[in-house]
Amino acid sequence: RAVVFFSTCNSVDYHHALLNAMDSIMNQTTEEPEKGIFGNQCRIFKLHGSVSHTDRQHTIRQFLKPHKDDTNDNKAAILLATDVAARGLNLQNCDWTIQYDPPSEVSDYVHRAGRVARAGRAGHSLLFLLPSERPYLDVLKQRGVKNLPGVSLASTLDAAAKVCSDMTKEGVSHSGGGLGQSKHSGTRAGEAFCSELQRRCELCVKQDDEETRKAHQAKRKEERKAGVRSGPVNGELLELARGAFL
Incomplete structure (x- = not known):
C-alpha cells in the first residue's frame, strides 16, 4: 500500500484519470493490454476534500481491503x-508515503510521513524535490527532521527498466537505438524506460482528445441540422491537465 500526496485536488484528479486510462506498462502475458498503468497488479484510488463523504469512506475501505478478501490475490x-x-485517517498496513509535491508547512510533512510505520510496523517515506527545491531539506533539518538520505534517480529508473523490460525495449527502438548503449556507462536502459513512459503518457492524452473531438464532430452535425451551435470540445484528460498545471 502506498499513498502519494499532491498539493491540489486538480492534480489528484488528473493523475488518477491518466494512470487508470493508460495501458499497462508491465510485461504482458496476454494479447490485449490490461488497463491501468500497472494493469491488474495494482489498483489506483483518489481522495481529496471535494470527494463526497460517502465516496471517501468507500475509497478508504477499498484501499485498505486485505489481500485475502480481494477479488485479485496479492x-x-x-x-x-x-x-x-x-490527518485524522487511520491508514493501516500502509508501506509507503510519496510526497509528489512538498508541503508548505513542515508539520504537514511530518503528518504525511506519519501515515506509515504505524503500530510498530516498518514503513518508508519518499519526498520528490526539484533541484531548485533543495533548500527545503535545510528547512526540514532546522525543524528537527534529520537523517534524510538521497535516492538515486538513475538507479531507480534502471530498476524500473528491468521490471518493465518490454517497454524499455520499445523506448530503445523509438530512440533509433541511441538509448541502447553508451560508451561511458554501458546501457542507458533507465533513460529508455523514462522516455517511453513519457511518450505513452502524452499519447494517452492525445488519443483521448482526438476520440472526444471525433465524437463531438458527429454530434455537431446533428446539432447544426437542428439549428443549434456549440463550441469545440477537448478530451477529459487534456482538460484535467490544464486544471492541474495551468
Missing part, C-alpha cells in the same frame, strides 16, 4: 491524495 494499491488523507 494486488497492491495506491491512493492519490491531498493533505485531507494526512
Whole structure:
C-alpha cells in the first residue's frame, strides 16, 4: 500500500484519470493490454476534500481491503491524495508515503510521513524535490527532521527498466537505438524506460482528445441540422491537465 500526496485536488484528479486510462506498462502475458498503468497488479484510488463523504469512506475501505478478501490475490494499491488523507485517517498496513509535491508547512510533512510505520510496523517515506527545491531539506533539518538520505534517480529508473523490460525495449527502438548503449556507462536502459513512459503518457492524452473531438464532430452535425451551435470540445484528460498545471 502506498499513498502519494499532491498539493491540489486538480492534480489528484488528473493523475488518477491518466494512470487508470493508460495501458499497462508491465510485461504482458496476454494479447490485449490490461488497463491501468500497472494493469491488474495494482489498483489506483483518489481522495481529496471535494470527494463526497460517502465516496471517501468507500475509497478508504477499498484501499485498505486485505489481500485475502480481494477479488485479485496479492494486488497492491495506491491512493492519490491531498493533505485531507494526512490527518485524522487511520491508514493501516500502509508501506509507503510519496510526497509528489512538498508541503508548505513542515508539520504537514511530518503528518504525511506519519501515515506509515504505524503500530510498530516498518514503513518508508519518499519526498520528490526539484533541484531548485533543495533548500527545503535545510528547512526540514532546522525543524528537527534529520537523517534524510538521497535516492538515486538513475538507479531507480534502471530498476524500473528491468521490471518493465518490454517497454524499455520499445523506448530503445523509438530512440533509433541511441538509448541502447553508451560508451561511458554501458546501457542507458533507465533513460529508455523514462522516455517511453513519457511518450505513452502524452499519447494517452492525445488519443483521448482526438476520440472526444471525433465524437463531438458527429454530434455537431446533428446539432447544426437542428439549428443549434456549440463550441469545440477537448478530451477529459487534456482538460484535467490544464486544471492541474495551468
